[in-house]
Amino acid sequence: MKHKVAVTVNGRRHEHEVEPRLLLVHHLRDNLGLTGTHIGCDTSQCGACTILVDGRAVKSCTMFAVQAEGANITTIEGMARDGELHPIQQAFWDEHGLQCGYCTPGFIMATAYLLAQNPNPTEDEIRKGLEGNLCRCTGYVNIVKAVKSAAQTMSTAPAKKTTVAAGGE
Amino acid sequence: MAVTQLVGAKIHRREDPRLVTGHGHYTDDLVRQGTAYAAFVRSPLAHARIKSIDVTDASKAPGVVGVYTARDFKGQLAGTHPAAPAFVAEKKYIPERFPIAEKEVCYQGEIVAAVIAESRGQAADAANMIQVEYQELPAVMDLEKALEASSPKVHEGAADNLCWDLAYTGPDITEAAFKEADIVVKQRILQNRLAPVPMEPRGVMAEYETFDKKLTIWMSSQNPHFIRLFVSGSMGLKESQVRVVSPDVGGGFGSKISPYPEDYLVPALARITDRPVKWIETRTESLQNATHGRGQFYDVEVAAKKDGTVLGMRVTQHLDVGAYVGTFSAFQACACLMAGGAYKWKGGISARTIGILTNRVPTDPYRGAGRPEATHLVERMIDLVARELKLDPVDVRRKNFIQPSEFPYTQNFGLVVDSGDYEKALDRALEIAGYEELRKKQAEGRKHGRYLGIGLSTWIELCGFGPSAATAPATGGIALVESAQVRVLPTGSVIVYTGTHSHGQGHETTFSQIVADQLGVPLESVELRHGDTAEGTSFGYGTYGSRSLAVGGVAVSKAVGKVIDKGRKLAAHLLEAAEDDVVFEHGSYHVKGSPDKTKAFGEVAFASYGMGLPEGMEQGLEAVAYFDPPNLVWPFGAHIAVVEVDPETGNVQLQKYVAVDDCGNIINPMIVDGQIHGGVAQAIAQALYEEVVYDEDSGQLKTGTLLDYSIPGIGEIPSLDLDHTVTPSPTNDLGVKGIGEAGTIAASAAVINAVSDALSPLGIKHVDMPASPDRIWNMMKGARK
Numbered sequence: 031m032k033h034k035v036a037v038t039v040n041g042r043r044h045e046h047e048v049e050p051r052l053l054l055v056h057h058l059r060d061n062l063g064l065t066g067t068h069i070g071c072d073t074s075q076c077g078a079c080t081i082l083v084d085g086r087a088v089k090s091c092t093m094f095a096v097q098a099e100g101a102n103i104t105t106i107e108g109m110a111r112d113g114e115l116h117p118i119q120q121a122f123w124d125e126h127g128l129q130c131g132y133c134t135p136g137f138i139m140a141t142a143y144l145l146a147q148n149p150n151p152t153e154d155e156i157r158k159g160l161e162g163n164l165c166r167c168t169g170y171v172n173i174v175k176a177v178k179s180a181a182q183t184m185s186t187a188p189a190k191k192t193t194v195a196a197g198g199e
Numbered sequence: 200m201a202v203t204q205l206v207g208a209k210i211h212r213r214e215d216p217r218l219v220t221g222h223g224h225y226t227d228d229l230v231r232q233g234t235a236y237a238a239f240v241r242s243p244l245a246h247a248r249i250k251s252i253d254v255t256d257a258s259k260a261p262g263v264v265g266v267y268t269a270r271d272f273k274g275q276l277a278g279t280h281p282a283a284p285a286f287v288a289e290k291k292y293i294p295e296r297f298p299i300a301e302k303e304v305c306y307q308g309e310i311v312a313a314v315i316a317e318s319r320g321q322a323a324d325a326a327n328m329i330q331v332e333y334q335e336l337p338a339v340m341d342l343e344k345a346l347e348a349s350s351p352k353v354h355e356g357a358a359d360n361l362c363w364d365l366a367y368t369g370p371d372i373t374e375a376a377f378k379e380a381d382i383v384v385k386q387r388i389l390q391n392r393l394a395p396v397p398m399e400p401r402g403v404m405a406e407y408e409t410f411d412k413k414l415t416i417w418m419s420s421q422n423p424h425f426i427r428l429f430v431s432g433s434m435g436l437k438e439s440q441v442r443v444v445s446p447d448v449g450g451g452f453g454s455k456i457s458p459y460p461e462d463y464l465v466p467a468l469a470r471i472t473d474r475p476v477k478w479i480e481t482r483t484e485s486l487q488n489a490t491h492g493r494g495q496f497y498d499v500e501v502a503a504k505k506d507g508t509v510l511g512m513r514v515t516q517h518l519d520v521g522a523y524v525g526t527f528s529a530f531q532a533c534a535c536l537m538a539g540g541a542y543k544w545k546g547g548i549s550a551r552t553i554g555i556l557t558n559r560v561p562t563d564p565y566r567g568a569g570r571p572e573a574t575h576l577v578e579r580m581i582d583l584v585a586r587e588l589k590l591d592p593v594d595v596r597r598k599n600f601i602q603p604s605e606f607p608y609t610q611n612f613g614l615v616v617d618s619g620d621y622e623k624a625l626d627r628a629l630e631i632a633g634y635e636e637l638r639k640k641q642a643e644g645r646k647h648g649r650y651l652g653i654g655l656s657t658w659i660e661l662c663g664f665g666p667s668a669a670t671a672p673a674t675g676g677i678a679l680v681e682s683a684q685v686r687v688l689p690t691g692s693v694i695v696y697t698g699t700h701s702h703g704q705g706h707e708t709t710f711s712q713i714v715a716d717q718l719g720v721p722l723e724s725v726e727l728r729h730g731d732t733a734e735g736t737s738f739g740y741g742t743y744g745s746r747s748l749a750v751g752g753v754a755v756s757k758a759v760g761k762v763i764d765k766g767r768k769l770a771a772h773l774l775e776a777a778e779d780d781v782v783f784e785h786g787s788y789h790v791k792g793s794p795d796k797t798k799a800f801g802e803v804a805f806a807s808y809g810m811g812l813p814e815g816m817e818q819g820l821e822a823v824a825y826f827d828p829p830n831l832v833w834p835f836g837a838h839i840a841v842v843e844v845d846p847e848t849g850n851v852q853l854q855k856y857v858a859v860d861d862c863g864n865i866i867n868p869m870i871v872d873g874q875i876h877g878g879v880a881q882a883i884a885q886a887l888y889e890e891v892v893y894d895e896d897s898g899q900l901k902t903g904t905l906l907d908y909s910i911p912g913i914g915e916i917p918s919l920d921l922d923h924t925v926t927p928s929p930t931n932d933l934g935v936k937g938i939g940e941a942g943t944i945a946a947s948a949a950v951i952n953a954v955s956d957a958l959s960p961l962g963i964k965h966v967d968m969p970a971s972p973d974r975i976w977n978m979m980k981g982a983r984k
Contacts, residue, residue, distance in 0.1 A: 049320070056319075065228035066221015068449070070398045071482040075905035078398060106221035119219040123211055126869045129877060130703030131218030132398040132449030138219065160913045164905070166398050166450050167703050169880030169942075170913040172873060 033096050039064065040108030048095045054088075055079040057095035058105060066106040066135045070164070077163030080136040081105045087143030089136075089162070106135035109142070117183040118142055118176075127176030129167035137163050141177050149185055151177070205712040205722060209869040212708045213722075214447075214701075223447040226402035226419045231475035234404070235264050237468055238322035239461070239478070240312035240329045241487070242304035245340075245558040245898020247333035248355070249302055252312055257328040262321030264472055266329065267313045269301035275467040276433045281458065283674050285529035286536065286569075287363045287552065294354045294556070296523040298460035303355055304333070305522035306560050307893075307900050308487030310460055315472050319479075338558040338898030342496065342517045345555050353522055353556040362520045362554035367535055367612060369549060373502070376511025376546020380502030384583045389967040390572050392494035392519065392891040393884075394902070395565050396910050397702070399449020400480035401459065401489060405466035409473055413440050416466055420445040421455040421702055422741030427732045428677075429458045430466055445730040448702035452881070453564040454489045455702065456743050457526035483903045491891055492565020494519035495531070495572060499538075501580045502546060507588055507595040511546030514538045514576065518562070520554045525563030529554065530673075533661075536612045537573035541621045541659045541835060542581070542599040548611045558898045564743065566881055567943040574658040578948035579965065582655075582955065586964060592952070593629065596657050597622060607929075614661060616833045617930050620861070624924050625657055628837035628859040631920055637841060645960055650844040652957025655837065656949035662937035663749030663832040663930075679746070680827040682736035683754040685714070685762050687820035689808045691801030692724045695758075698739020699751035700730045704874070704939060706747060709866045710755050713933070717759045718800055719786025736823055745834075745937025748866065753931045754826035761822035766803045772813040773798050773806060832928045832936040836860035838879075840949040844957045849975030851887055851954055853917050860941050861924045864934040871938050872921050878942020880916045885943075886950035888915065890969050958982070 032047040039062060046061050058064045058081070067090060070078035079090040082104040109116040115123065118141050128134040137160065144151060144159035151159060156177045157170075165173060217223050254266040280296035299310045312329050316322035337351040344350055345360040353360050377383060403418040414436060420426055423443040431441040448455065461478055469476040480489070500513040516535055520528055535550035581599070585592040600621045601608045608616040634653070641651040664670055667678030684696040695714055699706060711725040718725075728734055740750070763783050770788035771778040780791045789797040798806075806812075807820040841855040858875055865871050888909050892901040902908035927934030947968060954970045955963065961982040966975065 051320070059227075064221070065225075066223075068225070068399070069227070069479075070400070070449075071905045073482070073904045073906050076398065076482075106219075110220050115216070115219065122219050123215040126212065126873050128215060128218055129705070129873055130398065130448065130450040131214070131223050132225065134218055135221050157914045164398065164910060164912060166396055166452070166881070166910060167877045168873060169876035169878075169916045169919065171876040171916070171919055173913065174918070 035096050035099050037098050037101050037103055039103045040105060050094065050096055052095045053091050054093040054095045054098050055090035058090060064105050064107050068132055068135060070133065075164065076133065077140060078133050078136040080139040080163065082139055082143060085146065087140050106138060109138065117187065118180040121176040121180035121183060125172045125176040125179055127168060127172045133163060133165045137165065137173060141180060145181055145184060150181055205716045206866050208867070210708055210712055210722065210867055212705045213711065214705065214707045225399050225447050225449050226404060226417055227479045229404060229417050229446065231404065231406050233474055234477050235315045235317060235472060235474040236319045236322045237465055237476050237478035238314045238326040239310045240326050240331065242300065242307060242309045242311055244304060244333055244335055245307045245338035246336040247304050248336060249300060249304060249311060250332040250334055253330040254312065257314060257325040260321065260325040260328055262317035263325045264315040264317065264474065266325065267468065267471070268311070269297065269299045271471065272299055272464065272467055275471065276463050277435065278433050280523060281429055281526050282524040283527055283529070285527055285673050286532040287365050287529035287554065288672070290363045290524065291361050292357065293524045294357065298463045305353055306558050307898060308484070308560060310464070313464060313468060315468055315476060340557055340893060340895050340898055342519055342555050342557065345557060353558055360556040362524060362556050363529065364553045366551040368547065370513060372547040373511035373513055373549045377502045379546065380510055381505040382587050383500055383502050384580060384587055385500045386580065386583055386965055388497045388499060388576050388579055390493040390495040390575070391885060391889065391968045393492045393565055393889055394486050394891050394908055395452040395454035395489060395492060397450030397452055397454060400482060400485040401455060402479040403461050403465040404475065404477040405469040406475040407466065407470040407473070412436070414466055415442045415444065417444045417446065418462065419448050419455055421448065421451040421700060421743055423700060423730055423732050424698065424739040425741060426458055426462055430463055433463050434466060442733045445700055451702040452566040453492060453568060453743060456741065457490065457563050482905060486903050486908055487900055488560055490525050490561050490563035492562060492568065493572065494562045497576050499576055499580055501584055503584045505588060507584065507590045507598045509542060509544060509584060509599050511548065512538060512544055512580070513549040516552040518552060518554045519559065520556050521559045521561030522556065523561050525561040527564050528562055530564050531562065531569040533569035534572035536614060537570055537661060538577055539611050540574060540577035541601060541657050542577070543601055544611055559893055566878065567940045570660050570940065570944045571882065571947055574656060574944050575948045575951070578656045578658070578952060582952045583964060586959070592655055593634065596625065596655065615830055617830055617928055618926050619659065619833060619835050620924065620926050621657055621835055624835060624859045624861055625837040627922055627924060628839050628857050631859070631922060632839040632841070632855065632857040648846060650846055650957040650960065652842045652844065652953040652955070654840045654949045654951065654953025654956055656945050656952065657837045658945040658948065659833060659835040660941060660944050661831045661833055662745035662940060663828060664744040664746050665831050666829060667827045678827065679740050680825050681740050681750040681754040682738060682823065682825050683751065683758040684735045684823045685758040685821060687762055687804045689805050691720065691804045693718065693720065694726045694728060695755055696735025697727065697729050697751050697755055698736060699742045699747040700739070701742060704742065704747060705870045709748065709870060710752055712866055713752055713756055714759055717756060720800060745939040748935050749832045749931060749937050750826055750828055752935065753828070753933055754824050756933060757826055758822045758824035761824060762820055765820060765822070766800065768813060768816065769807055770798045770803050828930055830930045832863070832930050834860065834862045834936040834938065834941050836941065836945060838945045838949040840953040842950065842953040842957055844954060844975060846979070849972040849979060851970055851975065853883065853950065856917055857920045858942065858945065859922045859924060860938065861926050862938040862941065863926060863928040863936040865923065865925065866935065874938045875921055875942045876919055878940060879919055879946040880911060882943045882946030883916060883950055884911045886947040886968050886970060888969055
């Protein structure tokens with residue numbers, strides 16, 4: 031039996047009928063065509079599928095689509111606005127915080143949540159805040175740098191900061 | 200090369216805007232109209248006879264298009280899995296391998312049936328309904344027992360489990376060295392089996408156009424042209440009827456070089472069902488089936504004099520081949536040929552490799568492939584010599600280094616090391632680390648019961664595969680040269696095609712830097728394309744073995760050179776000057792001594808598509824080049840790790856890591872550092888955290904999820920202090936060497952040397968990998984008895 035689920039993703043409302051077992055990540059990728067959210071494991075270790083659900087970072091493989099009924103969701107596709115990269119995206123680019131890019135959307139979304147909670151994290155806080163995400167290419171060195179750099183940019187550009195604190199609404 | 204503006208500069212990667220915004224195209228992001236989905240039924244047992252397969256219920260399940268077993272593929276696919284000679288030309292036994300098992304399964308995860316359904320969920324549901332009756336057979340797991348005559352066999356009915364046994368050099372050649380020696384140091388060194396774990400698992404989508412007889416395969420691969428070669432052959436298609444597209448690739452680390460069963464089965468299923476078929480590997484399937492790396496042990500003996508001079512080495516590699524022979528499995532035997540490291544062994548090296556079949560998934564190259572093992576063993580042995588003689592490991596290294604004046608240096612196995620300055624890199628690393636201070640701090644700490652350790656790795660590498668004379672025999676015919684095509688469009692922008700294929704290395708940026716500089720055009724005027732066999736040159740050789748820049752980048756540069764040369768002929772004609780008098784600089788041609796008589800590159804490009812060309816010149820401005828390198832390239836460096844071992848728990852804390860690397864001329868320092876970061880992290884992972892574990896009796900994989908197979912997270916890898924020396928390679932015009940594997944080749948030895956050093960007050964000389972708290976705790980407990 032299928033269930034109706036209505037979600038607002040990156041500011042647009044979507045209604046679908048889905049199987050109750052459908053994971054939110056599959057709903058985003060297969061029904062909404064938002065393939066920037068990636069799948070890297072079966073067991074919620076890797077964090078490649080991290081998105082914001084009502085402003086909180088969530089691994090979208092840990093939620094059924096039906097559990098997201100009524101939720102306000104931001105995916106990686108909702109971060110850049112009007113052709114301009116979000117400061118976190120810009121920082122990952124500037125600091126070479128990605129190589130193959132597969133884990134990157136998840137890291138960027140987890141960073142968005144981290145910086146919304148703690149706009150000026152120490153290196154330890156960055157490492158603690160992103161412990162749910164795995165990267166195999168960078169050794170994390172430049173990811174830490176990117177998060178520091180994004181924090182700095184965002185603390186001097188309050189408008190962008192608001193966008194993230196509100197979960198991209 | 201023309202005036203350099205971009206080469207050597209930190210140019211931000213051109214691939215990143217799409218990747219940071221979620222607009223990359225990985226295989227699973229692509230869909231074709233009418234796609235059906237594949238799920239595979241895999242053996243839960245390491246070794247068993249298949250008695251029966253009942254597909255009745257699965258065939259009737261909702262959404263099922265069809266259920267298929269081995270016999271359905273018999274008319275579809277032919278041949279056996281390719282096993283290249285690599286470094287072992289003659290193998291004693293290569294078991295036949297069809298992509299799907301019919302009578303016997305030989306590792307856990309081997310495919311026995313396939314389901315095609317309308318959705319992924321339906322395919323997975325139906326796969327669960329297939330009933331396979333197995334008769335379990337004994338699993339062969341232990342490398343030494345596998346060689347005993349009484350051992351069960353990995354494949355029923357086989358004579359033995361020996362894949363190869365090759366002595367590159369016999370023990371006799373080192374006899375004199377061992378006689379002459381003041382000391383002989385012996386050690387068995389384990390190389391833990393590792394899973395590559397690219398964050399994007401493998402995936403294959405295939406579409407067969409029945410009436411046109413054309414097959415397109417989209418897949419996550421490091422090596423699309425070789426896949427086209429293998430799959431077209433197996434499916435009875437002409438190579439020209441098959442197109443392999445490898446879009447953005449989410450990491451590979453060697454595990455996406457060789458063909459896999461699914462690479463044949465998915466296209467065959469597309470042809471059988473007349474539907475586009477997609478299969479995306481789950482992480483558990485990946486850990487079970489994607490080829491593993493390492494999985495070896497070494498017995499090593501070193502003969503040395505009292506002053507620390509090393510004389511000779513004897514090394515025997517036991518290598519776990521797995522249940523079938525991986526396409527480039529025998530490449531890993533290069534550990535033997537590289538066992539001498541950065542040192543001179545006047546009394547020779549005796550080296551033997553033994554490849555042994557077991558009921559595990561096959562091993563194949565994993566980042567570094569043979570060279571991390573070589574570094575690890577030689578760097579460990581150098582430390583053991585220093586320890587035995589109570590010398591500083593720095594001094595023993597200095598004493599034995601090949602000296603800068605000795606390059607090109609022909610090492611013990613006849614390989615010619617192109618260039619190097621090992622002491623310079625070591626000095627720099629010691630300085631950055633503050634080595635003397637560290638030793639004082641260590642001595643002080645020991646007084647208070649603290650186990651601080653300092654470990655060195657003065658590593659070298661051979662990469663950039665490679666010269667045709669060496670690589671054509673190693674692949675069975677195709678030389679691992681590289682191709683490039685440069686097309687200049689009428690309005691002067693440039694499309695460059697390379698036969699290499701990035702899976703995170705940033706070739707779209709680095710290769711474009713080279714081209715833009717050479718042509719004197721803006722970076723934005725250059726597009727770099729790769730990963731699609733329908734574009735560019737006839738054949739490409741893929742990305743692995745740190746070859747892309749040193750072979751592919753040079754091919755690109757050569758093709759650009761041909762374009763410039765043709766442009767010069769045309770410019771001379773337009774400028775009414777002799778060709779020899781026309782020079783190309785800063786993006787324009789001008790007549791020597793008359794700087795006002797110029798034609799910009801764009802003008803020449805436009806003219807090349809027009810009329811009035813010189814006699815005999817054809818229209819257009821494009822060129823193809825293949826680069827066959829005269830030698831391999833030889834990066835090197837010096838790494839230092841500082842650790843503290845917790846005396847209570849055995850936990851290793853990595854406190855500091857210094858890496859000084861030399862990859863010759865650097866095109867983009869940001870990307871080079873990124874490669875070192877990632878490479879070092881993967882070796883730290885081997886040294887401290889990772890190990891593929893199978894149950895030694897049943898052959899069950901115990902590390903089948905990322906919960907059990909613990910790749911390091913952001914809390915496990917410290918900041919790394921990097922620096923470089925620059926010793927250009929004399930082998931190619933760009934003076935470049937590879938850097939993709941360097942960190943992985945270097946770092947496990949530094950970390951383990953540090954851990955062994957930390958535990959030396961307990962009398963512990965050698966620690967195997969991974970140096971997990973549990974292993975160290977047990978060793979400390981044993982030592983304190």
